[in-house]
Amino acid sequence: MSKEISHKSYLQKDPWENLRSLSKARIALGNSGGSLPTKELLSFQEDHAFTKDAIYSELKEKELLEQLKEFDLPVYQFQTKVSNRKEYLQRPDLGKKLSNNRNTKKSENFDILFILTDGLAAEAINEGAIPLLREIIPKLKNDRKIGLCLVKYGRVAIGDEIATSLNAIFTAVLIGERPGLSSPKSMGVYTTYDPKPGITDERRNCISNIHENGLSIDRASKLLQYFIKESFRRKLSGVKLKSGNSGIIEK
Template identity: 80%
Template sequence: MSKQLSNKNYLQTDPWENLRSLSKARIALGNSGGSLPTAAVLHFQEDHAFTKDAIYSDLKEKQLLEQLKEFQLPVYQFQTKISDRKEYLKRPDLGKKLAENSEAEKGNYDILFILTDGLAADAINERAIPLLQEILPKLSEYKIGLCLVKYGRVAIGDEIAEKIGSKFTAILIGERPGLSSPKSLGVYTTFHPKPGTTDERRNCISNIHENGLSVEKASELLQYFINESFRRKLSGVKLKAGNDHHLEE
């Protein structure tokens, strides 16, 4: 009896443990008696802390602006009606509107690439420039502008496109952080953007991070959406890409 009881204190592995090599999901954690192993609990707490830090991370505006200027394209800078990170989390509606004093000259671009912090600014700080370095050389036939926006949501691109003038927007934004992906970048594309555009008229490329979609693959898919949007004069649910990037009706 005593031997049987003492066995409950041993760390018990999970028969699915080999699946952990295929995913960052919290599977096959094992158990110690009726509880999770201490290492798994501590790992969860660590990832939760990284996630909280991601939400409160800030854009490295000065650094990003210098990097954007290296592309030798027009660069704009805006801020939304949000004043700080706490307000950003509480008032998503204000993250969709530019501050009252926002001014910009008309540019009449084919494409505006708009970088904004979203819910994980470090995703922009670390991955937005590499993605632009990958995609911009492939778009020489388009007139392109670049834009950096603090405290923005996806829909901020619609107002910016109307103010500056652009046929197409690609919003690079920090996605809602997950426990295994606190620095995930997303890209939302819209053809003929304007205030009031609803989400079914956008295409999304998500989970661009070190354990997800690579910058190279994201660039390939983004180029597909750009070229097809201009060819068909639309974006959103009517424009889809399968694994081979062929159009699906």
């Protein structure tokens, strides 16, 4: 008689599992035979669904406009040449250009414009933009003339056209970043001194990964305050103005 052989499946932990306490990245997932554990596979599929949803999330314009009133500053609303979300994803160039119906006043002049736009994760702006403005604006309001802008279907460079329309010296574009599997609501801030259409990205500074598991609102506010202060002092932004991990430094 043949002897019956039983095959027992079991989970095998990864020896580097302790690293998971340091990062939300998919590391040390363990294995079940030659495959991922079912729990980790389902977690991946869930996060992938959240990421796809983030790309198609919409800017809550009415709510944001209402919240922006609390700062008692001029507020402007703009529209890019993009007509819908699908076109926004397929035509990045149109998200960098304003439509013809510009809501601007040629007599305006601003030191700083904070520009909120959806980017690739509108929920990041819906949830994170106002808390960041609450941190940074009180530190600047007495020294700088500030304006606030809301733009649907915008890319980073849309700030250059808006700055030209409103005669602004400096822009900080708050935008939803490309979502990752562990960060579907990540916000970035791109700062530019002397913005104008046609400049390239080496003229900008970026503060990225602002979300609950990444850079905190408090830390992002301090970095933003640094870039604003040094940009006005040195009359520049971009690769000539940097910050380091060991503290805020210049180059």
